[in-house]
Amino acid sequence: MSEELRRPSDPDAAVQSRRRVDLLLKGADWMVVCDEAMSRIRCASVAIDGDTIVAAGPAAEVEAAFCGEREADLSGHLLIPGLVNSHTHAAMSCFRGLADDLPLNRWLNEAIFPAEAAAVNPEMVYWGTLLSAVEMLLGGVTTFCDGYFFEEAAARAARDAGIRAVLGQGFLDFPTPDQPDPSRRLERVEAFLGAFPRDAGRLHPSIFCHAVYTCSAETLLWAKELSRKYGMLFQMHLAETAFEAAEFHRKQGERTVGYLDRLGVLDERTLLAHSIWLDASEIDLIARRGAGVSHNPQSNMKLASGIAPLHEFLSAGVNVGLGTDGCASNNDQDLFSEMDEAAKLEKVFRGDPEACPAREAFAMATRGGAAAVGLAKEVGSLTPGRKADVVAIDLNAPHLTPLYDPVSHLAYTVKPGDVRHVWVDGKAAVIDRKVQGLDLREVMEQVRRIARGLVKTRSPLPRASSS
Amino acid sequence: MSEELRRPSDPDAAVQSRRRVDLLLKGADWMVVCDEAMSRIRCASVAIDGDTIVAAGPAAEVEAAFCGEREADLSGHLLIPGLVNSHTHAAMSCFRGLADDLPLNRWLNEAIFPAEAAAVNPEMVYWGTLLSAVEMLLGGVTTFCDGYFFEEAAARAARDAGIRAVLGQGFLDFPTPDQPDPSRRLERVEAFLGAFPRDAGRLHPSIFCHAVYTCSAETLLWAKELSRKYGMLFQMHLAETAFEAAEFHRKQGERTVGYLDRLGVLDERTLLAHSIWLDASEIDLIARRGAGVSHNPQSNMKLASGIAPLHEFLSAGVNVGLGTDGCASNNDQDLFSEMDEAAKLEKVFRGDPEACPAREAFAMATRGGAAAVGLAKEVGSLTPGRKADVVAIDLNAPHLTPLYDPVSHLAYTVKPGDVRHVWVDGKAAVIDRKVQGLDLREVMEQVRRIARGLVKTRSPLPRASSS
Numbered sequence: 001m002s003e004e005l006r007r008p009s010d011p012d013a014a015v016q017s018r019r020r021v022d023l024l025l026k027g028a029d030w031m032v033v034c035d036e037a038m039s040r041i042r043c044a045s046v047a048i049d050g051d052t053i054v055a056a057g058p059a060a061e062v063e064a065a066f067c068g069e070r071e072a073d074l075s076g077h078l079l080i081p082g083l084v085n086s087h088t089h090a091a092m093s094c095f096r097g098l099a100d101d102l103p104l105n106r107w108l109n110e111a112i113f114p115a116e117a118a119a120v121n122p123e124m125v126y127w128g129t130l131l132s133a134v135e136m137l138l139g140g141v142t143t144f145c146d147g148y149f150f151e152e153a154a155a156r157a158a159r160d161a162g163i164r165a166v167l168g169q170g171f172l173d174f175p176t177p178d179q180p181d182p183s184r185r186l187e188r189v190e191a192f193l194g195a196f197p198r199d200a201g202r203l204h205p206s207i208f209c210h211a212v213y214t215c216s217a218e219t220l221l222w223a224k225e226l227s228r229k230y231g232m233l234f235q236m237h238l239a240e241t242a243f244e245a246a247e248f249h250r251k252q253g254e255r256t257v258g259y260l261d262r263l264g265v266l267d268e269r270t271l272l273a274h275s276i277w278l279d280a281s282e283i284d285l286i287a288r289r290g291a292g293v294s295h296n297p298q299s300n301m302k303l304a305s306g307i308a309p310l311h312e313f314l315s316a317g318v319n320v321g322l323g324t325d326g327c328a329s330n331n332d333q334d335l336f337s338e339m340d341e342a343a344k345l346e347k348v349f350r351g352d353p354e355a356c357p358a359r360e361a362f363a364m365a366t367r368g369g370a371a372a373v374g375l376a377k378e379v380g381s382l383t384p385g386r387k388a389d390v391v392a393i394d395l396n397a398p399h400l401t402p403l404y405d406p407v408s409h410l411a412y413t414v415k416p417g418d419v420r421h422v423w424v425d426g427k428a429a430v431i432d433r434k435v436q437g438l439d440l441r442e443v444m445e446q447v448r449r450i451a452r453g454l455v456k457t458r459s460p461l462p463r464a465s466s467s
Numbered sequence: 468m469s470e471e472l473r474r475p476s477d478p479d480a481a482v483q484s485r486r487r488v489d490l491l492l493k494g495a496d497w498m499v500v501c502d503e504a505m506s507r508i509r510c511a512s513v514a515i516d517g518d519t520i521v522a523a524g525p526a527a528e529v530e531a532a533f534c535g536e537r538e539a540d541l542s543g544h545l546l547i548p549g550l551v552n553s554h555t556h557a558a559m560s561c562f563r564g565l566a567d568d569l570p571l572n573r574w575l576n577e578a579i580f581p582a583e584a585a586a587v588n589p590e591m592v593y594w595g596t597l598l599s600a601v602e603m604l605l606g607g608v609t610t611f612c613d614g615y616f617f618e619e620a621a622a623r624a625a626r627d628a629g630i631r632a633v634l635g636q637g638f639l640d641f642p643t644p645d646q647p648d649p650s651r652r653l654e655r656v657e658a659f660l661g662a663f664p665r666d667a668g669r670l671h672p673s674i675f676c677h678a679v680y681t682c683s684a685e686t687l688l689w690a691k692e693l694s695r696k697y698g699m700l701f702q703m704h705l706a707e708t709a710f711e712a713a714e715f716h717r718k719q720g721e722r723t724v725g726y727l728d729r730l731g732v733l734d735e736r737t738l739l740a741h742s743i744w745l746d747a748s749e750i751d752l753i754a755r756r757g758a759g760v761s762h763n764p765q766s767n768m769k770l771a772s773g774i775a776p777l778h779e780f781l782s783a784g785v786n787v788g789l790g791t792d793g794c795a796s797n798n799d800q801d802l803f804s805e806m807d808e809a810a811k812l813e814k815v816f817r818g819d820p821e822a823c824p825a826r827e828a829f830a831m832a833t834r835g836g837a838a839a840v841g842l843a844k845e846v847g848s849l850t851p852g853r854k855a856d857v858v859a860i861d862l863n864a865p866h867l868t869p870l871y872d873p874v875s876h877l878a879y880t881v882k883p884g885d886v887r888h889v890w891v892d893g894k895a896a897v898i899d900r901k902v903q904g905l906d907l908r909e910v911m912e913q914v915r916r917i918a919r920g921l922v923k924t925r926s927p928l929p930r931a932s933s934s
Contacts, residue, residue: 093865093868094869096868096869096871096880097869097870097871097872097875097876097879097880098871100824100825100872100875100878100879101810101814101820101821101823101824101825102820102821103820103821104820107820131865131868132865134865135865135866138865138866139866298807298811300815301811301812301814301815302810302811302814302820302879303814303820304814304815304817304818304819304820304822305815306815306818307815327866327880330879331875331876331879331880332866332879332880333866334866334882337804337807340765340804340808341807341808341811343568343769344765344768344769344808345768345812345815347568347768347769347770347771348767348768348771348772348773348774348812350771351771351773352570352771353568353569353570353571353574353769353770353771354568354569354570355771356568357567357568358567358568396911398560398598398599398601398602398605398907398910398911399602399606399794399799399800399801399883401560401563401598401911401914401915402561402563402564402914402915402917402918403564403918404563404564404565404918404922405564405567408564408567408798409564409798411567412564412567412769412797412798412799413563413564413794413798413799415801415882415883415884416866416882416884417882417883417884417885418884440865443865444863444865444868447868447869448868448869450869451869451870451871455871
């Protein structure tokens, strides 16, 4: 598509009777709407006005009703809604592959915490998040939900990348890189909200409490109250390891979700990441309160944390999204492989090849994630009124040939490199596999510089005993 | 690398004292040799003469000793040995995504067997295998070990793609697309061997017996005897499902591997695919006989077949390779995601994040697979004397930034699309992500034509009940 965005060459009489919109994506071989029925449409077009989808359906119908100020020919492509990565620590791209194949306590205490102590500052958060945002856009992710430190810097990076994001300022009860004195945490919130970029409706501030074992009841209540006051998503890690869940029960005499509910922090604006070691009553409570869950199969597998009760969440009606977690424990932010591993892990774990079919994996990566992070009305499907976050996948590849069902390909065979164009809010974010408006070389060089500094200041990297 | 293969511009005096070889791959940022120590070398070069590696090591050393008739600048790249896909049914690319998320019996009886009855012929095997060979080369796989029907056509496809392959003519006791009368199976072998392309040492004929439940003891003995006579690898599926293993035990009164050993078909020229439902005595027997195993985690997960005893195989000293299985049950032939899922599945299954570290996953995808398919002396590492099957990975990508350890990236973050150049036997098979000497459009169009024919002649595709 050498002239990706061209003016129609012949605006004849018929065109005059059609409604003119800003952008018409024309004649894709396939479109997966990601509505409730998971409709697959052959030869489809999408009409976009401003930042909004005004029509998406069979090409003949859409093109009879609309013409575009700019038009793009999508023959040979599959159109899907932009993917939603519902749990990330985007700045941790700076630590990608820093330490693998270690027990969680060694991984945290010998690799990640020292690296964070040495390297986390606004500059690192900016460049690490920008690198992640670019990686995600190139892989078809148009929305991510983040939690880390100096999150106003992460928001600036998301703004500069042109991606949609929910950005959670992180809190723990002990000193953090952005607030050495936990008693002064309100100042941190004020600094975060004060510096949060206000120039785009794509960016949503949020509060991220690390976990029940690092945040007291008082902290959780304070954070949830702030979240309610400012209409923010409240995020936390939940029951990531069996040890954490068992220790909490042993020390507190109650189960984690019951405790959170007793505190009153569970509601429809709460996102629970990982959520592995839960019993049936806890799953039921999450469903009744309407809280969302981010399912993170690859991180949970790599750290041997366990296998989340996906089937039980979905059966209970919980909004479940997929998340990569930070790429220090994954080691990338590829939501296509997250779908593939989510579906395959669920099948082998349950001994049931019908478990987590392709459509369910794809729904989690789009609609489910949008609902879980509080953006159900904005994104997650190609339906009129939603934001125009659209991904065009190039079907002209050996591994995507033949095509019997595009949803099968989305869950099991599409790779990030198959993403050719991405629009966010109707604006071109990726064209012909090139991210727009950014100097990608500089972004990578800045992160390499941060990584070099980290290696210089540290003792030798910990290694798995057998490597 | 616009002038990928150029003559050195200034063959000065120093050059005269260096040995001239056919091809010098110069100055890669990193090389992973895949020797026993899993050496990582910074700034590395490889000297290739004819089809053989003559030196691989630090650039300064190699370039002081050798100059190249042709030279390629590999700065910004990671060099690795070509990957080995140790279990495929390459022609089944024609059925990619035809039916997913079904129980094995419905998947086989309602989707795959009818599709095979309708579509398998030499032309389908040729085009399906050629498409798979291209997919694999573009993803860094330079050797595959196959089993299917009309396998002489598969061999022609492998020859035309310039890939290395072990090609197993398939046998079962009931009629097959290439031999409606099982009693005349010797004619099929003769036709296979008679038509097998003799023009390349890269192609190795083999015999593939489907499984103990589809091949009688007489068939297995006959096939193994033939394999011995012609020096061929003998392949079979083993203990893929719990039902298969239990039924065999119930009907025969002995376990599967004991039975195979009693028949005398287990030796160093035997490859056992899947190999999931085995007890300790069977694993021990496989190790003592020196038979190889192909570990197929993604196919085993997708069909919910089970989780193979990887740790036990490796502890017993079994040669274990990784295999994608046919892409009707995967749904691609991406050995990088096979490494990633093998490592992550093993960790979560064993509850041990140190299980299957990156180096072990990468060793299975290279050296381990080479040994399992009987090519230990030919391929699997970048060491002098081995065939020059070399892959250059482009490190200049957001998801590969930063790089602390190239082996971590190989197991957890490299994607097929990162493969930029591939040499097989020292000949360029892929340059700048383009397969050489083939019309890729025609290959894809031929497979699409076969798929269209299949859809026309069949009843509606079976679907998982929930999709």
